[in-house]
Amino acid sequence: MNKVIIVRYSEIHLKGKNRGYFEDLLKNNIKDAIAEYGAVVEKIPGRYLITNVTDSTCKRILNKLAKIAGIFSYSVATEVDSTYEQIKEESLYQMAEKQGTFKVEVNRGDKKFKLTSMELAREIGGDILDINKNLKVDVQNPEIKLCIDLRESQKTYIFSEVLYGMGGMPVGSSGKGLLLLSGGIDSPVAGYMMAKRGVKLYALHFHSFPYTSELAREKVEELARKLTEYNGGNLTVYMVNMAKYQEAIHSYCNENYTITLLRRGMLRIAERLAKEKQIDMLITGENLGQVASQTIESIKTIENVIEDTPILRPLIAYDKSDIISVAQKIDTFTESIKPFEDCCTVFLPDSPVTKPKTYVAEAEEEKFDFNGLLDDAYREMEIVKF
16 A cells, blocks of 8 residues: 555646646646655646655645645545455545544546445445444535545545645746736735746846845845745746936936836836746736826836736736735745835835826936936846746
8 A cells, every 4th residue: 555645637627639738737847846755746547646655755745736836636645456355444444533424435437346436435435334433424515525536557546635736727838927026915926826827937126225225135035935936946036226227217307207217117127128038928916006106097107118018917906905815825925024125115205196197207208318227227137046
């Protein structure tokens, strides 16, 4: 008898003729995530089987599976030969100390097995009741579900717990995305949501050193480390210093347009980087109406600088409480709320414009050499790999 982990995928089952591509991609993502533990991943009909699992590696493998996009659920199971005697022995062992109501559920993939699914469930259920008087059958709403999965390989997998994963699609199946990663709550959540939809993430962070501190940078680096776990185990972060650009805005422009002009500059750099690195889309944590730069008028004026790169805003209609809930789930919330300033707080005006006009923003940009300053910032960009 061997300990194994059964992994079930999420939306891949909806795919047609190219389903095999998605299955292979998810299999490779799982292999890469757990490679250090010596486990083996194989594809079986409708799911994956992880073997060579030990007591010491099992929990760590499960922690990895929880952060792999495309996985619907997974279970630690015991593998036995598909004989009634071995199935009965393992079923009795797993249910010997249980209490409450239960149901035996059989998936009979091996149609050569002598009993039907209903017959096997009834027989094993009766055997369990004979040895454990603390259990009662409830086929409608059981507290415990003993699952018996007979496969075509003449192996049977027996388990009583199902754990749930991220869902979604395998990372890498939906192109590449450049996440504008700040130190706040929203952008890490936006990155997680897009990774869940199969996007391979890269990140771009804007800072204003020396106006922003090393602690602010360390905060962003920690958020990046947390995102790597949902991004196939790695994340490249591009760091751009916007201090000189902001100084020029502060010196020459209408202060109410400070944030609008800053964010227009950010998007120009983001699109330039995306095109250079052949990244398909930009991703932001914008949430409609949350701050002055996220009104519909601001969004329109700021994104006006983009030529042809799509901007995806997965959180655009979320309530803040919904965003916080996801941030807590992915363990970025505590880091995000640390009180270290980002570049958007530097030279922050008392009354930022909430309904900026594109023609006004363009006129303000004529007051200084914005292209030259952006070129300088781009050339001095730092690359950090996690």
